Amino acid sequence: MVPVLTVLLVWAGGVRALTGVGVCTCDLSPGLCDLNCCCDPDCSLSDPTTVFSFCLPGSTKVQRWACLSSWLMFRSNAPYPTTNIAPVTPGSPNLFCVLPSDSSLNYFIAPRTVSLGDFSALSARYSGASFSPAPESNPAVPASYKAGDPIFTISPGGTLGQLRQPAAVGDSSVCSFSNPARFLASGTTSCLRVINSVSGSCQADPTLGTQYYYRNISVIGANPTGTVITSQSVPIISLVTDTPILQGGSCNNVVSQVSYTVRYNGTAGIVSVAASFTLVNISGTSVSLVQSFGVLYESVSSVAPGTVRSGNPGYLVGLPVLSDAGPLLVPRSVGGSCTSAPVGFGENTLSACAIRGTGAETCGDLATRAYSTLLGGKLPQAVATVGNTVATQSGQWVPIIYQNCSNQPPGNCTSCPVPVSLAIHILWANVGQLSNPQAQVLGARFQYRCQLVQCQDATILQTQVTFTDLTQRGPPPRSCATGPVAPGLLHQWTSGTLLPLAWVLLGYMLHLWDG
Numbered sequence: 001m002v003p004v005l006t007v008l009l010v011w012a013g014g015v016r017a018l019t020g021v022g023v024c025t026c027d028l029s030p031g032l033c034d035l036n037c038c039c040d041p042d043c044s045l046s047d048p049t050t051v052f053s054f055c056l057p058g059s060t061k062v063q064r065w066a067c068l069s070s071w072l073m074f075r076s077n078a079p080y081p082t083t084n085i086a087p088v089t090p091g092s093p094n095l096f097c098v099l100p101s102d103s104s105l106n107y108f109i110a111p112r113t114v115s116l117g118d119f120s121a122l123s124a125r126y127s128g129a130s131f132s133p134a135p136e137s138n139p140a141v142p143a144s145y146k147a148g149d150p151i152f153t154i155s156p157g158g159t160l161g162q163l164r165q166p167a168a169v170g171d172s173s174v175c176s177f178s179n180p181a182r183f184l185a186s187g188t189t190s191c192l193r194v195i196n197s198v199s200g201s202c203q204a205d206p207t208l209g210t211q212y213y214y215r216n217i218s219v220i221g222a223n224p225t226g227t228v229i230t231s232q233s234v235p236i237i238s239l240v241t242d243t244p245i246l247q248g249g250s251c252n253n254v255v256s257q258v259s260y261t262v263r264y265n266g267t268a269g270i271v272s273v274a275a276s277f278t279l280v281n282i283s284g285t286s287v288s289l290v291q292s293f294g295v296l297y298e299s300v301s302s303v304a305p306g307t308v309r310s311g312n313p314g315y316l317v318g319l320p321v322l323s324d325a326g327p328l329l330v331p332r333s334v335g336g337s338c339t340s341a342p343v344g345f346g347e348n349t350l351s352a353c354a355i356r357g358t359g360a361e362t363c364g365d366l367a368t369r370a371y372s373t374l375l376g377g378k379l380p381q382a383v384a385t386v387g388n389t390v391a392t393q394s395g396q397w398v399p400i401i402y403q404n405c406s407n408q409p410p411g412n413c414t415s416c417p418v419p420v421s422l423a424i425h426i427l428w429a430n431v432g433q434l435s436n437p438q439a440q441v442l443g444a445r446f447q448y449r450c451q452l453v454q455c456q457d458a459t460i461l462q463t464q465v466t467f468t469d470l471t472q473r474g475p476p477p478r479s480c481a482t483g484p485v486a487p488g489l490l491h492q493w494t495s496g497t498l499l500p501l502a503w504v505l506l507g508y509m510l511h512l513w514d515g
Contacts, residue, residue: 024037024039024040024041024059026039026040026056026059027039027040027041027042035052036052036053036054036055036056036059037055037056037059038052038055038056038059038060039059039060040059066097066098066099067095067096067097067098068095068096069094069095069096070084070094070095070096082096082097082098082099083097083099084096084097141160141220141223142223143222143223144222144223144268144269145183145184145222145264145269145270146183147182147183147184147185148182148183148184148185149182149183150162150163150180150181150182150183151163151180151181151182151183151219151220151262151270152219152220152223153217153218153219153220154218154220154233155216155217155218156216161217162180162181163180163181163217163219163260163295164177164178164179164180164181165179165180165181165187165189165293165295166179166189166191166291166293167179167189167191167293168189168190168191168192168334169191172192173190173191173192173334174191174192174193174194175191175192175193175207175291176191177207181260181295183264183297184264184297185295185297186294186295186296186297187294187295188292188293188294188295189292189293189294190290190291190292190293190334190339191290191291191293191334192288192289192290192291192334192337193207193208193288193289193290193291194286194287194288194289195208195282195286195287195288195289196286197285197286198249198250198251198282198283198284198285198286198287199246199249199251201251202244202245202246202251202254203243203244203245203246207255208244208251208254208255209243209244209253209254209255210238210240210241210242210243210253210255210275210277210279211241211243212255213236213238213255213258213275213277214236214237214238214275217235217236218233218234218235218236219233219234219235219236219262219270219273220232220233220234220270221233221234221268221269221270221271222268222269222270232269234270234271234272234273235273236260236273236274236275237272237273237274237275238274238275238276238277239276240275240276240277240279242279249283249284250281250282250283251281251282251283252279252281253279253281254279254280254281254282254289255277255278255279255291256278256279256280256289256290256291256292257277257278257291257292257293257294258275258276258277258291258292258293258294259275259276259277259293259294259295259296260273260274260275260294260295260296261273261274261275261276261296261298262295262296262297262298263297263298263299263300264297264298264299264300265299265300265301266299271300288337289337290334290337290338290339292339309387309388310322310345310384310387310388311345311386311387311388311438311439312387312388313386313387313388313438314386314387314430314431314432314437314438314439314440315345315346315386315387315428315439315440315441316345316387316439317344317345317346317347317439318344318345318346318347319344319345319387320342320343320344320345321342321343321344321345321383321384321426321441322383322384322387322389323378323380323381323382323383323384323400324380324381324382324391324397325378325379325380325381326378326380327342327343328342328343328376328380328383328424329341329342329343329375329376329377329378330342330343330349330351330374330376330422330424330463330465331351331352331353331373331374331376331461331463332351332352332353333351333352333353333354337353338353338354338355338373338461339353340376340377341376343424343465345387345428345439345467346428346439346467347465347467348465348466348467349463349464349465350462350463350464350465351462351463352460352461352462352463353373353460353461354458354459354460354461355369355370355373355458355459355461356456356457356458356459357413357416357455357456361455362413363410363411363412363413363416363417363418363455364410366413366416366418366455366459367416367417367418367419370418370419370420370459370461371419371448373461374419374421374422374448374461374463375422375446380400381399381400382397382398382399382400383397383398383400383426383441383444384396384397384441385397385398385440385441385442386438386439386440386441387439398441398442398443398444400444400445400446401443401444401445401446402445402446402448403445403446403447403448404419404448405417405419405448405449405450411452413454413455413456414454414455415452415454416452416453416454416455417450417451417452418450418451418452418453418459419448419449419450419461420449420450420451420453420459420460420461420462421448421449421461421462421463421464422446422447422448422449422461422462422463422464423445423446423447423448423449423463423464423466424444424445424446424463424464424465424466425444425445425447425466425468426441426443426444426465426466426467426468427441427442427443427444427468427470428440428441428442428467428468428469428470429442429469429470429471429472430469430471437471442470
């Protein structure tokens, strides 16, 4: 006789406070299917997740099935919903599941009656603060800055603030001054400032002038005693003091770039802050101005202040490619205007922005501006071979091979030959030991392409950056020679060495030029 196991499900009878009512809180449009409302009966969907990207909170059922192997169940007399679930993996048994109606899992509990006597007791037990405390008016200044901390400032009147590094916000890339500069976080941000009235904002908008970024601003160098005093503050120094001035229809001396150089002495804090500016002249009724804000941190013990490495010695992926004119730059678009961004080593990129000729520009002026924009406003002549190249060492630079547009007769603004694209091709290779390879630039080519445009039309300028790896490994030792090999030669040609073969570079470059 085969034993049979009978499972008896027992439930407690009684009257529930409320019955389950099919409530769909997101069904706000009678007769219409509400978007992402997975419980809306008007949607007539068996599986809403296949149509909606997500389900609104509260529109899906949270079910807790109690399951056991179906062969254990001889007979079910439970009044609750039941189902049989097929096995998920081969060999696993079918499941018999019961959906219990547990009032504690829902809100189907009869609310208690609150009387005058227990109102205060219930309120004290369950209630909380109705309002959150106001933030401190004066934030605590740390005894010493740590990496990532905001830089605190103090005004002559004793008001605390933070050194700001405006950044772009939203799709429009409009400048926001809520972004604080972070200690030891060197970097540059760019954003768009919309000037609706040049004549009205020239001298009225303080953010267009230099004084807004340094005057009456002192940086708190450190706060070891826990109390802010003026002797611990460092004033921001600037050699540029020009203010915007309106001359005719042009606003001169407008700030387009702000650069802070912050020098620090370990845990002793910040010892000096210098501000430098790039000024431009703007004209017109309404102008969109791209502003850049940079912060550079230097240690007082730095051997070469102001030097930024992109590797030591070999380049690191993502860090800027260095040139004799600074980091290699390419144009990018911010709010419809052209600005520049550094070329990251090993990163193939494609960027573009648009320029338009002004009424005072000739065809030659527009072409010159296009050349400058494609190069990020600089004209580099050489690229550093490694990331820690020193400017005074001539052997660590490779000249840039320029391929300009073919000679074309000077045009006019109805048919103007303008460079519209720049292809930057950088050849590099790993050198040294396989256990610690170092990336080294072997050559660089800048190739322009021109076309005829009309000066007053918008011209798209495009820059493409391509990196090609020419790394060559030495052959295994046994393949070096058929006869005896000298120990020194064998060591030189081991497979653990990467060979920076000059003839590989020469042949590759000749192949590119011939093509």
